[in-house]
Amino acid sequence: MELLMSIVIGIIFSVTIYLFMSKNLLRVVAATLLLSHGVHLLLITMSGLQRGAAPILSFDADAYTDPLPQALVLTAIVISFGVTAILLVMSYRTYKVHKTDDLEELRGSADE
Amino acid sequence: MNNIVILPIIIPFIIGAILIILYKRHAVQRVISGITMLILLAFSVFLAIYVYQHGTVVLEVGGWKAPFGIVIVADMLSTLMLLLSTLVGAACMFFAFQTIALDREKQFFYPLFLFLMVGVNGSFLTGDLFNLFVFFEVMLISSYGLIVHGGTGYQLRESFKYVIINVFASALFVVAIAWIYSIVGTMNMAHIAQRVAELDQAGALNIIAIMLFIVFASKGALFPLHFWLPKSYYGPPAAIAALFGGLLTKVGIYAIIRTFTLIFNHNLEFTHKGLLITIAGVTMFIGALGAISQFDFKRLLSYLIISQVSYMVMGLGIFTPLAVAGAIYYIAHHMIVEPALFLFAGVTQKITGTTDLKKMGGLIGTHPWLTWMFFIAAISMAGIPPLSGFFSKFPIILGGFEAQHYVISGVALLVGLLTLITMMKIFSQVFWGKQKHTEEQGKIPVGKLLLPILPLIALTIILGFAAEPMFTYSMGVAEEIMNPTNYIESVLKE
Numbered sequence: 180m181e182l183l184m185s186i187v188i189g190i191i192f193s194v195t196i197y198l199f200m201s202k203n204l205l206r207v208v209a210a211t212l213l214l215s216h217g218v219h220l221l222l223i224t225m226s227g228l229q230r231g232a233a234p235i236l237s238f239d240a241d242a243y244t245d246p247l248p249q250a251l252v253l254t255a256i257v258i259s260f261g262v263t264a265i266l267l268v269m270s271y272r273t274y275k276v277h278k279t280d281d282l283e284e285l286r287g288s289a290d291e
Numbered sequence: 292m293n294n295i296v297i298l299p300i301i302i303p304f305i306i307g308a309i310l311i312i313l314y315k316r317h318a319v320q321r322v323i324s325g326i327t328m329l330i331l332l333a334f335s336v337f338l339a340i341y342v343y344q345h346g347t348v349v350l351e352v353g354g355w356k357a358p359f360g361i362v363i364v365a366d367m368l369s370t371l372m373l374l375l376s377t378l379v380g381a382a383c384m385f386f387a388f389q390t391i392a393l394d395r396e397k398q399f400f401y402p403l404f405l406f407l408m409v410g411v412n413g414s415f416l417t418g419d420l421f422n423l424f425v426f427f428e429v430m431l432i433s434s435y436g437l438i439v440h441g442g443t444g445y446q447l448r449e450s451f452k453y454v455i456i457n458v459f460a461s462a463l464f465v466v467a468i469a470w471i472y473s474i475v476g477t478m479n480m481a482h483i484a485q486r487v488a489e490l491d492q493a494g495a496l497n498i499i500a501i502m503l504f505i506v507f508a509s510k511g512a513l514f515p516l517h518f519w520l521p522k523s524y525y526g527p528p529a530a531i532a533a534l535f536g537g538l539l540t541k542v543g544i545y546a547i548i549r550t551f552t553l554i555f556n557h558n559l560e561f562t563h564k565g566l567l568i569t570i571a572g573v574t575m576f577i578g579a580l581g582a583i584s585q586f587d588f589k590r591l592l593s594y595l596i597i598s599q600v601s602y603m604v605m606g607l608g609i610f611t612p613l614a615v616a617g618a619i620y621y622i623a624h625h626m627i628v629e630p631a632l633f634l635f636a637g638v639t640q641k642i643t644g645t646t647d648l649k650k651m652g653g654l655i656g657t658h659p660w661l662t663w664m665f666f667i668a669a670i671s672m673a674g675i676p677p678l679s680g681f682f683s684k685f686p687i688i689l690g691g692f693e694a695q696h697y698v699i700s701g702v703a704l705l706v707g708l709l710t711l712i713t714m715m716k717i718f719s720q721v722f723w724g725k726q727k728h729t730e731e732q733g734k735i736p737v738g739k740l741l742l743p744i745l746p747l748i749a750l751t752i753i754l755g756f757a758a759e760p761m762f763t764y765s766m767g768v769a770e771e772i773m774n775p776t777n778y779i780e781s782v783l784k785e
Contacts, residue, residue, distance in 0.1 A: 199459075211455065211459075222465060226472055255424075258428045262458055269435070269439060269454065277444060
């Protein structure tokens with residue numbers, strides 16, 4: 180299971196890098212969105228995937244799932260949600276002000 | 292008594308939230324946020340003195356025992372950084388009162404400012420690696436708001452790149468956290484340090500060390516991840532640029548110092564003597580060359596940040612008590628002088644209406660006080676005794692020669708010379724020469740603008756003349772962080 184997840188995460192990361200390289204503003208925003216999904220999957224996978232037990236530790240339980248990575252992932256998801264919202268607003272304003280969504284045209288002049 | 296260490300995080304958070312409600316009444320916002328910064332400053336002075344006298348203070352948040360819950364740790368390094376950050380924050384806040392345009396001020400400027408302080412103070416105080424990530428994000432999201440604040444075309448264009456680079460770096464941070472969790476199975480930094488020591492930093496742990504270094508280096512603007520800084524710091528007004536120049540890069544440097552003294556200190560030949568010193572040398576040289584080539588006040592200062600932060604990394608890389616003490620001293624010096632220079636750029640912009648060095652000149656004739664205050668800050672930055680710049684560079688370079696790192700020490704001396712050249716370039720272009728601003732502009736009073744800079748200038752003089760007690764203090768910090776058993780024991784209570 181971990182191996183399959185690792186391959187999936189690898190694919191997500193490569194798609195992310197491809198999207199980051201594109202010239203379109205919205206695609207770059209989509210890249211950050213996908214990147215955050217990739218790292219969240221990585222975080223939950225690296226702590227070991229377990230099935231069939233609740234994340235509750237008690238003395239008479241013979242199996243339990245580590246609850247910490249799930250708490251971490253939940254926090255990270257909330258943060259990336261906020262960042263994505265800010266990014267969308269910023270890219271919309273950039274588009275409104277500069278009348279373009281082509282990053283090549285948003286490079287700025289050479290003498291700056 | 293332990294509970295007080297969380298106040299530097301809680302106070303700006305609550306006040307910032309209240310200020311969101313009061314966003315229509317900017318006079319009230321000014322008074323409340325100004326008082327808040329002064330309270331924070333007074334409190335961090337108290338905390339620094341308390342920790343110096345009584346040792347490390349640890350708070351287990353919510354009563355969860357140390358390796359399981361989040362801990363807030365105030366040791367000497369944290370409290371020193373906290374003191375400096377609130378000092379810089381207060382100076383920039385009072386400068387912003389007079390320079391930020393009213394329409395900008397009304398758009399949630401003060402809440403964003405205070406939330407940035409939450410993130411910065413939290414990053415300095417936390418003892419949990421994931422919590423460090425959370426406070427980094429709090430700081431970064433507020434900084435996204437502040438850097439684009441005002442929404443001019445230039446700001447939008449460059450801030451987008453700034454945000455993308457930081458989002459990518461934060462994603463790498465989570466990757467590094469995932470890896471470190473899979474190896475040592477804990478998030479508490481003291482506990483991580485203990486387990487990494489048991490594993491002798493073998494195998495994949497070196498890769499994690501480099502991964503964390505990449506993350507913090509991109510926040511701290513070290514080569515080859517420095518390219519975003521000059522353009523994005525040029526956009527916002529001087530008060531915000533000064534705040535960023537003083538605080539944000541130093542949070543990255545603090546995180547490097549914390550992780551590479553506490554956790555990854557078992558493979559010095561590879562991480563410290565190899566990686567850190569090489570990167571520091573290249574960064575300081577490239578930053579200094581960039582600064583020399585610029586003819587814009589704010590951009591020049593931004594390149595100066597890049598070259599100056601690498602002195603701290605160099606001091607850490609040499610890793611002798613003398614050099615690390617120098618790095619600590621250098622952080623104190625830099626966090627005082629660099630914002631002061633940015634604020635001076637704001638003052639000259641207010642007078643002449645430009646930041647282009649070629650369009651300024653002869654300010655000494657109309658504003659002599661401004662000129663001589665800038666002169667003190669400039670020669671302090673260049674490292675002329677008896678100001679703080681000299682006494683902070685001296686131990687680093689002396690430590691370098693003593694540890695037989697001749698190349699990096701030579702580069703550091705050369706960069707000191709280049710810094711002097713850039714400072715003299717600003718001084719001769721802006722203050723000497725023919726007067727290029729009009730007579731009306733020459734009559735603009737700047738006394739009130741200089742008032743928030745005055746404490747910073749006074750401190751660089753004090754840190755220079757009172758080098759002995761400050762150096763003793765830095766030496767104490769260096770010995771404490773180079774001997775992490777104290778930190779680990781006070782957190783894990785063994």
